[in-house]
Amino acid sequence: MSAHLLDLSTYCTNLDQPVFALHELPEEVVAVLFAYYSRSPLPLRDNLRRVLAEDLALMPGHTPTGDGAAEYAAAEERARAFHEKWVVGYGHGSVAEHAVVHLAVEEISIVASKALEDCRLASYTEKSTRYVPFDTESYVREPTIAAGPLASLYDETCRDLLSTYGRVLAASEAAARAEIERPAGWTQARYDSVCRSQACDVARYLLPAATRTNLGLTINARSLEHTLTKLYSDDLGEIRELAGALHREAAVIVPTLVKYAAPNAHLRGRRAAVEPWIDPQADAPPVPATNPARLVAGPAEPLSDVAAAILFEAGAGAWTTLRTLVAAWPAERQAELLTAYLRDRERFDAPGRALEQVTFSFELTLDYGAYRDVQRHRMCTQLGQVLDCRHGYETPPGVAAVGLVDDYHRALAASEAAWERLAEAHGPAAAQYVLPLAWRKRLLMTANLREWHHFISLRSGRQGHPSYRRVAQDCWHELHRAHPALAAGIRVDLADYDQARA
Template structure:
């Protein structure tokens, strides 16, 4: 007896179907997936009953009214974000669940890209100073990049078997690595991203909460783009053909095709209620007052470029992170101060952090505790590279001139040290002046060589990943040193792991390796 044939439940593998899906608008796709989980119909049968309006009605009910937020994880929306400043791009990509790419300072000549003049600067008393300073930085960028390229051509032998054009292209990229130190945060760049609608919703709310007008306007533009008809190059080409059909005897078919190909909005319902993150804004303002009361008059301590800080008490760690994000002191110094507080005082600060939390607000990210905490002082360019690592929690203090700037050794070797230093000094002076006149917009003139302070929290596996990837000779010499110091601090504390992390000492350098 064939037990399988006799069973009302048994099925063989011939029924299995696996296929990719393209061309369904994100909100309709999210609705299809959600309905699919509640239906015996196949995916394609389920989707056949769905329209944009049905999807919107469904999401209004289950996503917003009932809080089934996982539905938005199934609506993935690609965005092209073009001609924004590097400052804005750093804020755009600051999501842990984010996929995308930004223009590379290594493989593109940014002298042709130009820079942003924010709306708040246009027509102001400091517009001329802003433009003169940014122009000077770009002129210095070109001069230093060209000098570094000539220096490398004269000092780095071409490897045997390497094509001349590949050799020159590689050294030109290495020269841009040096020149990038002079690019201001105002430099124009572009970002391509793909996120779930849930991440997009959080991203827009965070951008709308920024102290920078440009960043807030980017948030508004993302929200508008999510609600407007999306660009579909493939469909646009097809519509051109439909227009050609419309004048013929196939007009009825052309009309039906045109309707089917009409552009759909990417996520009109899911981005409709995005707004500034009031919980974070109000909590940060309260924490700033607390920070100034506790540490405002305490001298800022001096630390090594990379410090590993471990905290046994999660409450102490969380409070220290809350204060770090609005402060200027090293993390270790803040931790020591928090450890002197009584338990009632710590509880009072925790209550302050939750006081403004609304019914749909998640815990603040500062409560992600129990990790390796690296307090790092590095140039903005290196921060921009390490900032792309997603499997770690990051806190950055405000942009400032107080920490000074980095100067690559090759600047002196290439004979452009004076040019470099003059450009940096001029930018710092102008940034401070503009910050006084139109705060905080002086930050746009800070070159990528400016130092910043940031806290990176991660587990051992992520530390090993960053150390192995970022110490390779193909990487930028600045973040190679930072990643190696992170590794060194970790294995000093946990030597058992040292043999298993495949790092390359940053003193080893091969400028022709790609």
């Protein structure tokens, strides 16, 4: 037996301070040790000593003295019994949050990546459509369609979109090189990257939702179990297969904590339960592309509520008293208090928590490329509708600039024709794979004012893609029309840039 495995300093960054970090421990052991905090009088290092004495076989690098497999199985069984008791038996699910898994997820479709990233209690980094080019074979075959009579229509449509994408990409990159002079002091690599990404921003509208992507996911076991259950219950075969793959690999790291993930009858039946209430004739006409955001819900007196929350946070009195007091103030006085509260913020300083007291909902009608980016915001509630052809598509000015606008419209029309046949045969969820990112999607996004500050300032920024910049700018305009004093405190970039990346 290696002595260092019994040495606490292998696992704790110090042995004599009240604050220390843990390392080299299996994720489920970390969760067990933290669970002991809630019921044991002993400090963590004493409990760790006990775990090491009883369950050393669980430690990576352990060399068994006798029957290694039996020793490991016994230790694993003790850990399983412990988690059953604490996580399942006691309804103490938060213990599982201390076990974290890093999963590399490759070659899934954008549709599947969106289903996965719908989980808000996790961290993601995904392959960018703004920096990385894609080739004609970079798409996923939706399993049900691939097994059916329209498989070749699906392949032809995806390849056509990706080859049109390739032509627009090459022409746009050449145009960017002709237009942008390499500034003194730039390396060739930086210049190449700017020209390439300028072209990616134009061409990405043609990428089908089936396009292959890669992402890194960091998630705790509690959140992962919930996500797996959701993905297992999805209508789409690729997403259910993804659930199986994630489950299998995560079980290597946190076997006990994700073992109950399974398809869920309630989730599976929810869409069908609502279906009889849907009247397709009742839909509103498409909104103009120039106004992607509409403010559709918010409180009656948000400025007054925020001002009262600022005073409450400062300890000025009881909520109902302050609310009545501030409601009687003139709006100018309420706005002055807000200005004082937001004063002296540096670029990365977030406004204070009092802004979370009020919540606004925007209905966004945005191209799927912009949606792909907007969906990544987690401090909000997003209700998305399945991607279809009801709301039209965007045409970036860049395609006309390189003389490929006819090719563009032809590829978009072909995607719509294929989508109609696929939706008829396989339903709208499967059919969306052949729609490129240019098609618009409807989303209801609800967030508190603090998150709208973050969203609008980040997404209107110069480095952003023009399509989500327009969404963020439009959110700001809508808010400004309804509540000018609230919008005035938000950092928004309303400029248009010809060469945003240069």
